Amino acid sequence: MPMSCSHHGEHEHHGLHGASLSRALEAAEARCADSRERLTAPRRRVLELLLGADAPMKAYDLIAAYGDAGEPAKPPTVYRALEFLERLGFAHRIESLNAYVPCRIEGGHVAAFLICDCCGEAAEFQPNLGSELEAMAATGYQVRAVTLEARGLCAGCRAHA
Amino acid sequence: MPMSCSHHGEHEHHGLHGASLSRALEAAEARCADSRERLTAPRRRVLELLLGADAPMKAYDLIAAYGDAGEPAKPPTVYRALEFLERLGFAHRIESLNAYVPCRIEGGHVAAFLICDCCGEAAEFQPNLGSELEAMAATGYQVRAVTLEARGLCAGCRAHA
DNA sequence: GCTGGACTGTTATGAAATAACATAACCAGT
DNA sequence: ACTGGTTATGTTATTTCATAACAGTCCAGC
Numbered sequence: 461m462p463m464s465c466s467h468h469g470e471h472e473h474h475g476l477h478g479a480s481l482s483r484a485l486e487a488a489e490a491r492c493a494d495s496r497e498r499l500t501a502p503r504r505r506v507l508e509l510l511l512g513a514d515a516p517m518k519a520y521d522l523i524a525a526y527g528d529a530g531e532p533a534k535p536p537t538v539y540r541a542l543e544f545l546e547r548l549g550f551a552h553r554i555e556s557l558n559a560y561v562p563c564r565i566e567g568g569h570v571a572a573f574l575i576c577d578c579c580g581e582a583a584e585f586q587p588n589l590g591s592e593l594e595a596m597a598a599t600g601y602q603v604r605a606v607t608l609e610a611r612g613l614c615a616g617c618r619a620h621a
Numbered sequence: 622m623p624m625s626c627s628h629h630g631e632h633e634h635h636g637l638h639g640a641s642l643s644r645a646l647e648a649a650e651a652r653c654a655d656s657r658e659r660l661t662a663p664r665r666r667v668l669e670l671l672l673g674a675d676a677p678m679k680a681y682d683l684i685a686a687y688g689d690a691g692e693p694a695k696p697p698t699v700y701r702a703l704e705f706l707e708r709l710g711f712a713h714r715i716e717s718l719n720a721y722v723p724c725r726i727e728g729g730h731v732a733a734f735l736i737c738d739c740c741g742e743a744a745e746f747q748p749n750l751g752s753e754l755e756a757m758a759a760t761g762y763q764v765r766a767v768t769l770e771a772r773g774l775c776a777g778c779r780a781h782a
Numbered sequence: 783g784c785t786g787g788a789c790t791g792t793t794a795t796g797a798a799a800t801a802a803c804a805t806a807a808c809c810a811g812t
Numbered sequence: 813a814c815t816g817g818t819t820a821t822g823t824t825a826t827t828t829c830a831t832a833a834c835a836g837t838c839c840a841g842c
Binding site for chain 2: 589608
């Protein structure tokens, strides 16, 4: 979390807690069952941490926060869980931050983010890349994945600045 | 360079050499002079390496290749040069590769890349983000920078695959 | 020629990610 | 249930990527 601004404490919170969190985890369990994948303990724990966070989490934040009583996880534990969560579409990596967020948009999609340099929030949105994808296809390029990340200031932080 | 394909040696080469390279470096000198910036020795050397490469270069590739007689540079030397080159628009960082390319498009622009997972080429293009930027502005978000990177297969590698 | 700012050199360290291999859990077919 | 294959985890170590901190140098403008 950057905290490059002067209005700490006024940032919005997006993390899930209590019942909302439980529901989200159960939904993930269900989607795993559908695709014959297993939401094992480390995977579930990492997803839980992501869902509960107010901003993108770095891998080593997850590693540090992993243990119930303060014991960190080993790096591969978390990186493997993240790989799984990305593969299933439960989480996304934000390349320009080296950080991870839980997926907040239903259904298969290209993930895109508006990242606020002030509050650190990363708002996921569904980009309109129709014309771009057409143009790429026209050159004979075959697209497998797209990364779209915008950096700047969210409306709230702009107002408080 | 990934080299995940079976047609090594048939990949195209994009690096500048000889007179083309000299001309590009002189052009960079001129643009620096215009903006009262200095293309100092380490900056010029790193730009030269980027311009001469056939694919994006990692920071430690640059560090290793830096010295005339095989002596590597110290990391800060190269990272500082890269920072400068990015600031002046002479180079771009490709987030999804942790690598750098020389800028191949004239004038101020949003950089976007088609990255071939086979040959490693990263083709720069000028994206058409009008509707996206409008949509972001409509939400009150103020954009400072955009990262757009597509991964896949270029036309050439698709044909050889 | 002095001075202030920009740049470089150097040492050290911090942060991010993965390799490699041993062990354990799951589950499908018999 | 056994068993053999597959998938996932645990653990140690290492590699890759990037920056902090500070001393010294260069250079433009006064």
